[in-house]
Each structure stands twice: as C-alpha cells, then as structure tokens.
Amino acid sequence: MDDRYKPQEIEARWQRVWRERDAYRTPDTSDRPKFYCLDFFPYPSGDGLSVGHCRNYVPTDVVSRFQRMRGFNVLHPMGWDAFGLPAENYAIKMGVSPRVTTERNIANYHRQMDLIGLSFDWSREITSCYPDYYRWTQWFFLLMYERGLAYRGTGQQWWCPVDKTILANEQVEQGRCWRCGSEVTKVDLEQWYFRITDYAQRLLDDLATIDWPEKIKLMQTNWIGRSEGAEVEFALPGRSDTLTVFTTRPDTLYGATYMVLAPEHPLVGELTSAERRAAVAAYQDEARRESEIERLSTEKDKTGVFTGAYAVNPVNGEQIPIWISDYVLMGYGTGAIMAVPAHDERDFAFATRFGLPITEVIAPPTGAQGTLSEAYTGDGVMVNSGQFDGLAAPGAAFAAIVARLAERGEARPKVNFKLRDWLLSRQRYWGVPIPIVYCDACGIVPVPAEQLPVLLPELEDYEPTDDARSPLARDPDFVATTCPRCGGPARRETDTMDTFVCSSWYQFRYPSPHDDIAAFDRDAVGYWLPVDLYVGGAEHAVMHLLYSRFFCKVLNDAGYVGFSEPYATLRNQGMILAEDGTKMSKSKGNVVTPDSVVERYGADSLRLYELFIAPFEQSVAWNDRGVQGCLRFLTRFWGFALGVPELERAGTPGAGGAGPVSRGDGADGAGVNDTADGDAVEADALDGDAVEADARRLRRTLHKIVRKVTGDLETFRFNTAVAALMETLNDVLEVWTGRCEQLETAQWREIVETFILLLAPMTPHIAEELWQRLGHDSSVLDAPWPAWDEALAADEVVTVVIQVNGKLRDRLEVPVGAASDDVVALARAAHNTVRFLEGKQIVKEVYVPGKLVNFVVR
RNA sequence: GCCGGAGUGGCGGAACUGGCAGACGCGCCGGACUCAAAAUCCGGUCCCGUUCACGCGGGGUGGGGGUUCAAUUCCCCCCUCCGGCACCA
Structure with a gap:
C-alpha cells in the first residue's frame, strides 16, 4: 500500500463507498434522541458554490456528524429554493426555460456539496419549483385564506421598475430593491397580503423563548417596532367627524401648536380651503412624483403647505392650523400627527422653518427654558399645562392626560407596530401560481385543495411588462378556467407568490418529503421539529426568519403542530471575503471555489481550514496558504497514524511494561529539554522517572483534548478546537519522533484512535481511511464519540x-x-x-x- | 441621526469566571536535505534596551482617565471600522 497522503484519491473513494452504502440515510424512526440540523434553504445560482458558502455547510456538517457519533438520530437534509428571479431573467435574455437552468444549477450545487463531503440524506431532497412541492405551498395559501389571513388589498406599494414587480416592505432597503438595487417607486395596486400584523405581539414575545443571536432578535424587535401611546381625537370646527392622531407623548398635548397630515391623507381634499386648494394640490403632486430616496432623506429641509383648515386641541380648546407635509407617513399610525415643536425634533425643524409657535410644556430637571433653541425630548415636569402642571412627564402625566380625555371619549391607550402586512403577490412568471379564481358571479373563489396544484405553464415569452401584470396573463389557456363554485366561466389569478412563501415552510417538509396526501406528516413533524440547529447568514434577519416564524404560529393556531417556534437555535456564520478583503464577486474575478481548493489541497484540508480560519460568526478574508497549513497538519497526522501499526508489527516492547529502559544520552537530553528550569525537578520527583512522566503526561493530554474538542464543538468554537488538535499533535509528535519506544504500543494506539475519532466530524475522509488502515471493519461514521475521564485529565x-x-x-x-x-x-x-x-x-x-x-x- | 458589534505582532486569530498577553496557523529569517527547485524537517520570530551566553530589565492589547494587589477582560470619555434602521409621531 502506498503510504503517502493523497487526499483527492481517498476522498473520491470514500465518497463512492458511502454513497453505495447509503451511509447518510436518516431512518424515520429510531430509539435514539433526534437532532434536526438545517441550513438555510439555498437558491441554486448559476455561479455555483464559493468557499464562502462552505462556511455555512461545513460547520453544520461537522455538528451533524458529531451528534451522530454521540448517539443522536440526525436529520441533515438539503433542498432548493428554486423559484426566483435570476433564472427568469436569464431565460428572458437567453430564451432558455428557467426550469432547465435551475435543474442545471441544482446538479452543480449537488456535485459541489458531494465534493466537499457533506453528509446530506439526499433521499429527502426537495425542490420548491416542482409541483409535488409547490402544490403544498398553494395549500398553505389556502390555509391562510380560510383563516382570514390572506386578503386582497389596495394601497400604495413598492414597485421595482427593473424587476418589474411589487415588493414587500422587508424587501426594500434604503429605497432600493433588495435584489437588483434599483430605486423603487410607489404605485397604487390591488395586491395579495398575509396578515402577519395579527401576529406582531406574539412574534415579539416569543423571541424570549428561542436561542438566537441577540443581534437578530434585536433586528426583529426593531422591525416589529412596538410603541405604546394613545390615540387622541381633534375636533374639526364645522364638521361632525374628527381627526385622529397617534402619539407616544400625550403628556405634551398642551404643546401641540399645529397638526400635520400626510399628503395622501383622505381628508386633505375635504379640509383644504378654497384659497389654499391650488397650493395643496401642487404639493401633493410633487410628493407623489418624488422618488422614495429623496422623500426618505432626513438631510433635506422640511417642506409642507398650510391647508387653510383648523382643528381644536382637546385639552385647551385652542384652534391650531392643519398643514400637510411628506414627513408624515400615511402608512403609520393614522397618517396624521399633532405637532409639538418644543419636544419633537422633526416638529421643531418644521415649526422653525414655517414660523409656527413653539410652546414649552415639559421643563427639564434644570428648570424651564422659556425660549428653546432645540427640542427637549427628555423627561421632566409639566408646565404651561393647566391643572396638570407639576406632574412628572411622561410617567404620571401620560396616564393622567389619557384618563382625563378618555372620560369624554377623546382619547384611548393604543399600541402601534411598524410591522406591515406581508405583500406576497409578484408580477413575474417563475413562481408559485396563487390558487385563486375570479368569477363574475361568485367573486374571489379559492381553488379547492383537492384540485391543487394549479400548474405553472411553460411559456414561450417570459418578458415581464410595465403594466404590473404577470406574463401568465398573456397565456389564455392558463387564464381561462371554470369557477369551482358555480361552474361558470372564470379567470385565474395570474400573479405568482413571493419565493419567501416557499421557504417559510420547507423545514416542515423534510421529515416526510414525499408525502402526497399532506404538506407534511404530523407525526413525523412532531418527532423532528422544532429544528435543533439552524444556520445561515444574518441577511435574512427580517425576511425569511420573520415570515417562517409567522407560518409556524399559524400552523400552531390551526392545530397542525404543537409548537410555535420553528427554529430552537439559530447561528449566523460570518462572511468569507476575498484575499484582498473585499467581497467575492464574479465581476471582480476574485471568487475562490471549493473545486479549485479541493483540487490542490483536498476536501478535508478545505473543511479544516473553513473551521480554523476565524471564529464562526466572524467575517474574514480567505487565504489559500492557510489551507496549505491544514494540509501540512493532516499529512503529519497521517504519517504518525500509519507509524503506529508499523511499531506494533515491529513488536518493540513497550517501556512501561518491560520495566524502565536505560536510554543514555538521548533520554537525558530530552528530559532536560522538557523540564528546562530548576523548579521543574520537583514535578519529575512526583511522577517518578522520566519515562513514566511521558506516559502520564500524554495520557493527561489525551483526556484533555477530548474534553476540549467536545466542549468546543458543542459551543460552535470550531477554530479553537482545531488549534487545540494541532497543539496536541505537536506535543504527541515530540515524544513520538524523539522517543517513541518509551510508551507502550497500546498507549500509542489509544492516542491515534482517539485522535481519529476527534477528527472524524471535521475531516471524515482521512479519518475513515486511517480507521480502516488501523484494522477496523466498521465505519468511523458510526463509531462512538470518545469519552474523557475528569480525573485523568486533571493536572498534577x-x-x-x-x-x-x-x-x-x-x-x-x-x-x-x-x-x-x-x-x-x-x-x-x-x-x-x-x-x-x-x-x-x-x-x-x-x-x-x-x-x-x-x-x-x- | 438612532441602535448594535468590533479594534490584540507583518497577517488570521488565542487568552472561557479580573490572574503568565500573543496559543495555533500563515508569512518572514536562519539551517538541514537536494545538482537544483518544490515538498519535508529543525531552530528563531511583539517592540526597545542589556548580556559572550543562560538570562535580565523596560514598554505593550485603538487613544485618554478610573476602580483593583492585579485590567485585553470591569467603569467613564473620545477616535476608527463594520452591520442594521432611517422623518414610525
């Protein structure tokens, strides 16, 4: 047998063997405790995997193998979030069906995942663009619809002019499309929504029950944006209706010197006086044309116009002017505010610009200012507020004012959320058709579950249009249908679903991936879920991770599952940057692929380096030379591991068993080297002779490294686990190369076998090869994880x-x-x-x- | 602007509860092997000073202050970088 370490050779061989043995098949039932280890649902892009993606997949693979060795029944599946825009855009450009390119990309991803030795149970592979999957995505839509959680609504919506589709709130970042980065505009359209806002409070509360990074929890908390305040009614002279505002500071009500409506507020037209009509209409027009980037800018000066109308401040009966300005948003609260310039920075800027009165009503601890040079937003004491003067604000003042106004029905406590309903319809082709039919007689009719799936037809022309209609609208065979209720002629909904709908429930599919009578088998889901470990990038903090939690809560309410959080533990891997510290991108040509690394160094070295490169959650620049270092480590271990059976065959008697071996200069030299300073002589005296000391020391080292690696893998500290293994090997090799005959061969075998087991989750190929070469018939995949003895690991x-x-x-x-x-x-x-x-x-x-x-x- | 996170050798990083700063790896320097190169192996590698040398002394974890016998670690102020939100009343 060739004794050189040839990673590519043994890796290909073992990958074949494992495939033939179906070594990664997860049984549906087992006596063992379960462990569900899941990666974020990947979109199979045409660029394939980079070493950055491996930063996600290698650690979850290590944990899966580790847990398997520790006796868990591990579910570690993979599938594809296969609908989506890139494939469709490519289809438009090249005329190739998205189905074809998607399948090609999936095959490439699958090949690369095999190449780096990931232990997925491929019999559970799911693909969201196949009817056997999206049929159930449609079923989820119907579930939402039945429960009153899917509805059609109108309103101003984000429109991406490049992708030519509507976007959900979460999918607009700083006024730009999250996918293509172009500026979005607002359009009025009737769209489908999921009523995620019904779950705002629970989505917030349940964050306390899950083990997620604080950063992600905080982002979700901010996104949900709960704020406690009150609704207050302002009377409108000469009218029977009132103007309702939401405020978090009712204690400042005496300082409300004007009101502001959003330009789109429905009452603007009615309230505006005849002489102000032209100016108001011009402003509304301008606000509508303005890009979102411009409108959202906090840098620009405040703008606005007076409507000519007045409202009555309910606390003091004063008439205050009503303005309109784009700094008030129609989508939050009531689209109208009471402006308190003395105690709100935005109102202060507006009042200063337009010469509106500023009345101080909260005095800071340092005393009332009289004239303010900036808004005071801190705590204080009420002043200029009639009977309420002297109350602590907001504290006591908040409650007192609301209670007083509530007696007359002019105010009530109110909680508001920033979270909006999830707009899920998309005017694109490559997605799940929304299972709805429009009938002239019956109106909106859901397609009955037994008639699913509504199949996505193949089209000749995928080009989207500017009129906000899906390409499906051009396929008469698709559109024309019969009403499921009355049997009369009807039209199908032609919008497709946001792909985030597909990924909101996929974690329920893996336990019963081929179920054709339900989206999932309840018993299987009851056994496997919640997911024990979920790993992916932090960029989905308020998209997928929020939507998916919402879906789980709906399933819980509907009685399908007994839990309300899908992912018990979440971890975010850090990004891998190019060697120059910039983002890897195809256009910059600095993408490092696992293929190139495996070709040069082998999959095990790649895996080891992915773990070693930095703390798991930290971004870091790639360095090919680092992989080289990992290869060196494995090569040195390889030589040592093969040396042990050689030593056994040579039959060298162990020193410990045969009594102390006199070694002359060599042993003395080593001893001096080992315990250089005079104080250490005492340690030797404790251990008896130097030979015995080596044996005891290495035994302690071995128990320590088992403890260390076990603890580090449990807590996601892969980098220090690898470093400790390297350090330990250095210690072991010092004795091995200098004076190997000082240890009994049985101890050398114990050391090398333990080392193989510790390495097995991280570098499975070399571990399996050496395990076999050391004489084992069974696979290292099923070997039990080594235990340590606390007493033997303890320092003397x-x-x-x-x-x-x-x-x-x-x-x-x-x-x-x-x-x-x-x-x-x-x-x-x-x-x-x-x-x-x-x-x-x-x-x-x-x-x-x-x-x-x-x-x-x- | 607001909210988070992070600043440690030439580089990635380690130091888990306040207790030896720089483990481990890369790179670099010197040596061995080689006709030569690669690979491999051995030694060195935070900075300054001192010593023939083993050593010894001083400084040092973004900057400034503080608490403590003792601070990379805790507290206050400031600087820089990264991420998120962005007129949410």
Missing part, C-alpha cells in the same frame, strides 16, 4: 506565577492542592523574587490557589 502540577507589585518576576511548579503557606513560602524564596523583595517591606500577600502569588511591597 500547576505553574504558579510570582508577582511583585503586580509585575511578573518568577514561576513556580507546585503540586495541585499544595498548602497556601507552603506555596507563599516557596515563592518568597524563589531566586528571582528575592532580588525584588530585598530591602522592602511586604505589606500584602495575595495568593490565588493554583494561579499566582502577588507580593505588594513598599
């Missing part, structure tokens, strides 16, 4: 640091548990310490057992 001797006035002066080796008086006495006499104590008075002695002695001297 510790290094105690000696400080004088906090400065390091010397070190001392003492037995664990040595009496503190003895240690301090030894420390005081240590040869370097003495120089610093001479002629000084010791005012304090600090002894931290097993750690350090500090003499404070004067």
Whole structure:
C-alpha cells in the first residue's frame, strides 16, 4: 500500500463507498434522541458554490456528524429554493426555460456539496419549483385564506421598475430593491397580503423563548417596532367627524401648536380651503412624483403647505392650523400627527422653518427654558399645562392626560407596530401560481385543495411588462378556467407568490418529503421539529426568519403542530471575503471555489481550514496558504497514524511494561529539554522517572483534548478546537519522533484512535481511511464519540506565577492542592523574587490557589 | 441621526469566571536535505534596551482617565471600522 497522503484519491473513494452504502440515510424512526440540523434553504445560482458558502455547510456538517457519533438520530437534509428571479431573467435574455437552468444549477450545487463531503440524506431532497412541492405551498395559501389571513388589498406599494414587480416592505432597503438595487417607486395596486400584523405581539414575545443571536432578535424587535401611546381625537370646527392622531407623548398635548397630515391623507381634499386648494394640490403632486430616496432623506429641509383648515386641541380648546407635509407617513399610525415643536425634533425643524409657535410644556430637571433653541425630548415636569402642571412627564402625566380625555371619549391607550402586512403577490412568471379564481358571479373563489396544484405553464415569452401584470396573463389557456363554485366561466389569478412563501415552510417538509396526501406528516413533524440547529447568514434577519416564524404560529393556531417556534437555535456564520478583503464577486474575478481548493489541497484540508480560519460568526478574508497549513497538519497526522501499526508489527516492547529502559544520552537530553528550569525537578520527583512522566503526561493530554474538542464543538468554537488538535499533535509528535519506544504500543494506539475519532466530524475522509488502515471493519461514521475521564485529565502540577507589585518576576511548579503557606513560602524564596523583595517591606500577600502569588511591597 | 458589534505582532486569530498577553496557523529569517527547485524537517520570530551566553530589565492589547494587589477582560470619555434602521409621531 502506498503510504503517502493523497487526499483527492481517498476522498473520491470514500465518497463512492458511502454513497453505495447509503451511509447518510436518516431512518424515520429510531430509539435514539433526534437532532434536526438545517441550513438555510439555498437558491441554486448559476455561479455555483464559493468557499464562502462552505462556511455555512461545513460547520453544520461537522455538528451533524458529531451528534451522530454521540448517539443522536440526525436529520441533515438539503433542498432548493428554486423559484426566483435570476433564472427568469436569464431565460428572458437567453430564451432558455428557467426550469432547465435551475435543474442545471441544482446538479452543480449537488456535485459541489458531494465534493466537499457533506453528509446530506439526499433521499429527502426537495425542490420548491416542482409541483409535488409547490402544490403544498398553494395549500398553505389556502390555509391562510380560510383563516382570514390572506386578503386582497389596495394601497400604495413598492414597485421595482427593473424587476418589474411589487415588493414587500422587508424587501426594500434604503429605497432600493433588495435584489437588483434599483430605486423603487410607489404605485397604487390591488395586491395579495398575509396578515402577519395579527401576529406582531406574539412574534415579539416569543423571541424570549428561542436561542438566537441577540443581534437578530434585536433586528426583529426593531422591525416589529412596538410603541405604546394613545390615540387622541381633534375636533374639526364645522364638521361632525374628527381627526385622529397617534402619539407616544400625550403628556405634551398642551404643546401641540399645529397638526400635520400626510399628503395622501383622505381628508386633505375635504379640509383644504378654497384659497389654499391650488397650493395643496401642487404639493401633493410633487410628493407623489418624488422618488422614495429623496422623500426618505432626513438631510433635506422640511417642506409642507398650510391647508387653510383648523382643528381644536382637546385639552385647551385652542384652534391650531392643519398643514400637510411628506414627513408624515400615511402608512403609520393614522397618517396624521399633532405637532409639538418644543419636544419633537422633526416638529421643531418644521415649526422653525414655517414660523409656527413653539410652546414649552415639559421643563427639564434644570428648570424651564422659556425660549428653546432645540427640542427637549427628555423627561421632566409639566408646565404651561393647566391643572396638570407639576406632574412628572411622561410617567404620571401620560396616564393622567389619557384618563382625563378618555372620560369624554377623546382619547384611548393604543399600541402601534411598524410591522406591515406581508405583500406576497409578484408580477413575474417563475413562481408559485396563487390558487385563486375570479368569477363574475361568485367573486374571489379559492381553488379547492383537492384540485391543487394549479400548474405553472411553460411559456414561450417570459418578458415581464410595465403594466404590473404577470406574463401568465398573456397565456389564455392558463387564464381561462371554470369557477369551482358555480361552474361558470372564470379567470385565474395570474400573479405568482413571493419565493419567501416557499421557504417559510420547507423545514416542515423534510421529515416526510414525499408525502402526497399532506404538506407534511404530523407525526413525523412532531418527532423532528422544532429544528435543533439552524444556520445561515444574518441577511435574512427580517425576511425569511420573520415570515417562517409567522407560518409556524399559524400552523400552531390551526392545530397542525404543537409548537410555535420553528427554529430552537439559530447561528449566523460570518462572511468569507476575498484575499484582498473585499467581497467575492464574479465581476471582480476574485471568487475562490471549493473545486479549485479541493483540487490542490483536498476536501478535508478545505473543511479544516473553513473551521480554523476565524471564529464562526466572524467575517474574514480567505487565504489559500492557510489551507496549505491544514494540509501540512493532516499529512503529519497521517504519517504518525500509519507509524503506529508499523511499531506494533515491529513488536518493540513497550517501556512501561518491560520495566524502565536505560536510554543514555538521548533520554537525558530530552528530559532536560522538557523540564528546562530548576523548579521543574520537583514535578519529575512526583511522577517518578522520566519515562513514566511521558506516559502520564500524554495520557493527561489525551483526556484533555477530548474534553476540549467536545466542549468546543458543542459551543460552535470550531477554530479553537482545531488549534487545540494541532497543539496536541505537536506535543504527541515530540515524544513520538524523539522517543517513541518509551510508551507502550497500546498507549500509542489509544492516542491515534482517539485522535481519529476527534477528527472524524471535521475531516471524515482521512479519518475513515486511517480507521480502516488501523484494522477496523466498521465505519468511523458510526463509531462512538470518545469519552474523557475528569480525573485523568486533571493536572498534577500547576505553574504558579510570582508577582511583585503586580509585575511578573518568577514561576513556580507546585503540586495541585499544595498548602497556601507552603506555596507563599516557596515563592518568597524563589531566586528571582528575592532580588525584588530585598530591602522592602511586604505589606500584602495575595495568593490565588493554583494561579499566582502577588507580593505588594513598599 | 438612532441602535448594535468590533479594534490584540507583518497577517488570521488565542487568552472561557479580573490572574503568565500573543496559543495555533500563515508569512518572514536562519539551517538541514537536494545538482537544483518544490515538498519535508529543525531552530528563531511583539517592540526597545542589556548580556559572550543562560538570562535580565523596560514598554505593550485603538487613544485618554478610573476602580483593583492585579485590567485585553470591569467603569467613564473620545477616535476608527463594520452591520442594521432611517422623518414610525
């Protein structure tokens, strides 16, 4: 047998063997505890996987293998979020069906995942663009519809002029389309929504029950945007209706000196006086034309116009002018505000610009200002507020004012959320058809579940249009149907669903991926879910991760599942940047693929480096030379591992068993090297002779590394696990190459086999190969994870640091548990310490057992 | 602007509860092997000073202050970078 380490050769061989043995098949039932380990649902892009994607897949694979060795029944599946715009855009450009390119991309992803040795159970593969999957996506839509959670609504919506589709709120970032980056505009359209706002409070509350990164929880909390306040009615002179505003500071009501409506507010037309009509209409027009980027800019000066109308402040009966301005948003609260310039920065800027009165009603702790140079938004005491003067604000004042106005029905406590309903219809082809039919007689009719799927037809022409209609609208065979209710002629809905709908429920599909009577098997889902470990990038914090939680809660309410959070533990991997520290991108030509790395260094070295490169959650620049370092480590381990059976065959008697072996200069030299300073002589005395010391030391090292790697894998500290393995191998090889005959062969075997087991989750191919070469018939995949003995891992001797006035002066080796008086006495006499104590008075002695002695001297 | 996170050698990083700063890896320097190169192996590698040398001393974790016998770690102020939100009343 060739004894050189040839990673590509053994990796290809074992991958074939594992495939033939179906080694990654997860049984549906098992006596073992379950562990569901899931990666974010990937979109199979034409660019294939980069080493950046591996930063996600390698750690989850390591955890899956680790948990399997620890006795869990592990579900580690993979599938494809296969609908979406890139394939469709490519189809428009090249005339190739998105189905064809998507399948090609999937095949490539699958190949690359196999190449790096991922242990997916491919029998559970799911593909969201296949009818056997999207049939159930449509079923979920019907479930939402039945429960009153899917509705059609009109309103101003985000429109991406490049992708030619409507976008949900979460999918617009700083006024730009999350996918293509072009500026979005607003259009009025009737669209389909999911009523996620009904779940706002629960989506917020349940964050406390899940083990997710605080950063993600915070982002969701901010996105949901709960704020407590009150609704207050302002009377309109000469009219029977009132103007309702939402405010979080009812305690500032006496300072409300004007009101502002959003330009789109429905009452603007009616309220505007004849002489202001032209100016108001011009402003509304301007606001409508303005791009979202311009409108959202907080830099620009406030703009607005007076409507000529007035409202009555309910606390003091004063008439205050009503303005319109684009700084008030129609989509939040009531689209109208009471403006309190003295205590709100935006109102202050507006009032200053237009010369509106500013009345101070909250005095800061330093006393009332009289004239304000900026808005005071802090806590204080009410002033200029009639009977309420002197109340603490907002604290007591908030409740007092609301209670007083509530008596007359002019105010009520109110909680508002920033979260909006999820707009899910898309005017594009490559998505799930919405299972709805429009009948002239019956109106909106859902397609009955037994008639699903509504199949997505193949088209000749995928080009989207500017009129906000899906390309499906051009296919008469698709559009024309009969009404499921009355049997009369009807038209199909031609919009498709946001692909985030597909990915909101896929985690329920893997336990029963081929179920053709339900979206999922309840027992299987009851066994496997919630997902125990979910891993993906932080960029989906308020999109997929929010939608998916919402779906789970709806299923819970509908009685399909007994839990309301789908992902118990979430972790976000850091990004891998190119070697120059910039983002990897095809256009810059700096993408590193797993293919190129595997070709040069092998999959195990790639995997090891992905783990070693940095803490899991941290972004970091790629460095090919780092992979080289991992290959060196594996090569050195390979040589050692093969040397052990060789030693066994040579029949060299072990030193321990055959009694102390006199080794002359070599052993002495090593001993001196090992315990260079004089203090260490004591340690040797404890352990008996030097031969025995090596055996004991390596046994301790071995138990320590098992403890270390186990703990690190449990807590996602892969980088330090790898570093510790490298360090331990260095220690082991020092004895192995210098004086291997000092240990019994049985101990060498124990060391090498334990090492193989520790490496198995991270570098499965080399582990399996060496496991076989060491004489095992069964696969290392099913070997039990090694245990450690706390007593054997415990140190016998510790290094105690000696400080004088906090400065390091010397070190001392003492037995664990040595009496503190003895240690301090030894420390005081240590040869370097003495120089610093001479002629000084010791005012304090600090002894931290097993750690350090500090003499404070004067 | 607001809310988070992070600043440690030439580079990636380690130091888990306040207790030896720089583990491990890369790179670099020197050496061995080689006709040569690659690979591999051995030694060195935070900065300054001092010593023939083993050593020894001083400084040092973005900057400034503080608490403590002791601070990369805790507190206050400031600077820089990254991420999120962005007129949400």
